[in-house]
Amino acid sequence: MGDIFRHNIDALKEKYPYLAQVFEDLNTKDFESSVVLEKSRNGMPNFKVRKGEHTFFVHSTYDPKTEAVRWTERIDLKGFDTIAVLGVGCGYHIEELEKRFPDKNKIVIEPDRNVFLKLLNTRDITHLILNENILFIITEDTEDAGRVFLSLREEGQIDSVEFSELLSYRKVYEEWWLNLKKDYIRFAKLHQINTNTSVFFAETWLTNLFEGMLQLARSAHIKEYKSAFANIPAIIVSAGPALNRNIHLLKDLYDKAVIISAGSSINILENRGITPHIMVGVDGGEAESRIFNNVKSDEIYFAYTLSVHYDGLKNYNGPKIYFKTNVLEYGDWIDNKMGIDGAEYLRSGSSVSNLSLDIARYMGCNPIILIGQNLSFPNMESYAQGAVLKQEQDKSIREHIEQNIKYYLLEKDIYGNDVYTTESMLSIKFYFEEYVRIYSDRLYLNGSEDGLPIRGIENVPLNEIIERYCTKEYDIKGMLDKKFKEEFDAGSVKDKEAKIRNILDNIHNQSSEIKQKAIKRIDLILDILNNIRGNHNAKWKQIDRLTDEIENCDIYKYFVEPLSKYFIQAIKNERERRMEHISDIQERLKYLYEGLLMQYTEVKEKIVLIDELSKK
Structure with missing residues (x-):
């Protein structure tokens, strides 16, 4: 193993231990590389790369140094704190970028790991690897790269990003580079929605926290229900218009699946004579209390986080289950002060339906079935019949769409029809897709029979899902009650x-x-x-x-x-x-x-x- 490679690997171990392991292993394998080391006319190293039907030199065959200087001179980073560069090559252009823009962040993206391996064996780039303003992303998956951007934005490390590419990569990776930019935009929109939500609701969340905190004394902690319903089906009921298609099928499922009502679907269910086992509340606005103040039954378990609007939480007299989410960081602090050990955060996502999915997984449910999940406005409708907020929401949607408000977008539903949706709904869809990719140990099914497709979740008619998976009977309410009683036997209100x-x-x-x-x-x-x-x-x-x-x-x-x-x-x-x-x-x-x-x-x-x- 050469000294250059060893120096570079040692530097990688400091900053990128996972990459160091990958390339140390790769370097020991005997394979025909698609990257050949050549020399430019001025004697500087250059790489000749074979990519599919293309074979190209990464740098100038005459003078890579001068090419790198001229490439850098064309870049203007005023108004940007970060530049994302496609192609690492021999690193000449990265060195010139660092000279010209020492205070800017540089994200170097290389989709061909053979190029990076050849670089590790060719030049000492420890000064680039260890530079705090330079980040290397070595992946051929544009979504993986997009997730890194999201993480950096969430942590406040980057804000505005300029994209540039090595000229030699422009033709070969044109479609790949375009897809990466699309993924970046998608993740950036998700970040913006999270940011707007946090800024807009900050005061509301604090008010709800302090107004609702005393309800913890009358609530079980969700940690008592971890894996309590292992391998029992769960049906997450959302309030989209698709619920009108198959809501009647839920009437006979009370002892065959854990029925979880997400947000405003609770009123729709009760209007049809259906009582879910759990209703989930998370939204902080006053409209959330209007939903839960209209609940008739006091047998339903109200699963909530302290961001939920306090009025509906206080007024509900039935059993309650408290959980903390990864969005609001005071959860651990409260648990510590209350003497609660070992409680995990639930993943909040972009909506109550995303959160309900994590509740079902946390409780051990399998398969997990979505219904009423349109993620769009078919016929300009917001909710299924019976939702408390349906009339005012439908009116608002019609007015905005008729006025051509750009807030609404056209997407294809599962039947190929154009339907209106919004960026916030697309972020919910995107979250579902990310979630099922990460937590792939469960079977996820979409029984909505309408709405936007969700990658990774198969669309199956609800009656077929019931025939296949909801055949056994369980005392689900009894299981909920038993855990709840145990919690209160352990300490007084x-x-x-x-x-x-x-x-x-x-x-x-x-x-x-x-x-x-x-x-x-x-x-x-x-x-x-x-x-x-x-x-x-x-x-x-x-x-x-x-x-x-x-x-x-x-x-x-x-x-x-x-x-x-x-x-x-x-x-x-x-x-x-x-x-x-x-x-x-x-x-x-x-x-x-x-x-x-x-x-x-x-x-x-x-x-x-x-x-x-x-x-x-």
């Missing part, structure tokens, strides 16, 4: 309530203390803004100290930061983009400090809200 009130007191005491620090920090930054040219070393030291004290307390870590991070990151990204266009140093500082003021104000407002809610 009054003890739990006392514990929750103690938690709220501690939150209020801590929020009252750091509220004053947050206000002081704003006063200091305002003083600095009023005299940009002055010496403010002492003020900055105070700001640093206050920031440390604020960010090291539980209130900030588990409540403020998770709810404010997208808004704060958006401010940072916007400021960084526009700073490039401001040449005057004083104006740049003013613009930067105004951004800090906006961030500090956001944090202060969340702390004040927590203080008021915990006191109430």
Whole structure:
């Protein structure tokens, strides 16, 4: 094994241990490579690549260095914090990019692992591998690359991305590169929906949390139901118009499948005389309470997270099951304070139907069957008959579509017909597709008999699914009741309530203390803004100290930061983009400090809200 390869592998082990293992193994195999090392006329290494019917040199056969410099000179990254480059080659162009744009993120995507293997054996690229501003993605799967982009955006590491490719890759990988950009856009839209939801509902979520927290004393934790229904079918009922087709088939399934009502489908089911075992609530808006305030039965288990609108949660007198999701990070903190060990997060997804799918999997159900899952508006209808919100939603859809609002998109349903949908509905579909790919140990079936196709979930008429999978009988309600009773035999409601009130007191005491620090920090930054040219070393030291004290307390870590991070990151990204266009140093500082003021104000407002809610 050559010294160059060993140096590169050692560097990979530091930053990309998985890649290091893959290429260390690959390097020991005896195979005819599709990549041949050649020399350009100026003596620099070059690669000759065979890809299908194409054979091409990655770099100039005369002078790869000059080619790389000229390629880089054509790139303008104003307004972008990241460049994604197709093709790693010998790395000359990446080195030139780093020289010209040292502060920009570089994501290098190589779809041919043979090219990267040849590079590891040809040049010492440890300086590129270990560079914090350079990320290598070696995959031929465009979705895998797209997921990396989503992860980086979710973590706030990248924002705006420019795409560029080696000229030699342009023709060979034209379709592949186009598909990657489409996947990037799809993942970027999913991120934007998550961001918008977080920013829009932040205050609502906090209100619902504190208003609903005492309900934990009267709720079982979902961890008590993990795998409780192993290999029992589950039917997740959504409220789409397709539910009109086969809702009647559910009447005889109460003892043959776990029936889970997702959101507003509960009212539709009850209007048809059908009682599900579980109804799931997660949405924070007041409309969610209108749904659950109209529930007639008190035998249904209300599975909820504390983001759900508090009024419907408080008013429901039946049994409740609490769960925490991966969206709101205070779940672990609450569990710890309540003395609950070993509880896992459920995956929230883009809608209550996505979350209901994870509940069914967590409880061990198999197969998992979707019905009423249109993901579209056939005949401009929002819900099946009997939904509480149907009339107003249908009217809104018709008005918007007739006005040609771009919010609505045309897609093909399972029959090839054009139907209207939205980006948010497509994100639900995309989440389903990702979910069943990851959790492939279950059988997933779509018995909706209408709506958009969901890749990975077979469309089968519900009556055929029932005949094939829903034949055995189970005491599902008895199993739910038994676990619920065991939970309450272990501790009294009054003890739990006392514990929750103690938690709220501690939150209020801590929020009252750091509220004053947050206000002081704003006063200091305002003083600095009023005299940009002055010496403010002492003020900055105070700001640093206050920031440390604020960010090291539980209130900030588990409540403020998770709810404010997208808004704060958006401010940072916007400021960084526009700073490039401001040449005057004083104006740049003013613009930067105004951004800090906006961030500090956001944090202060969340702390004040927590203080008021915990006191109430």
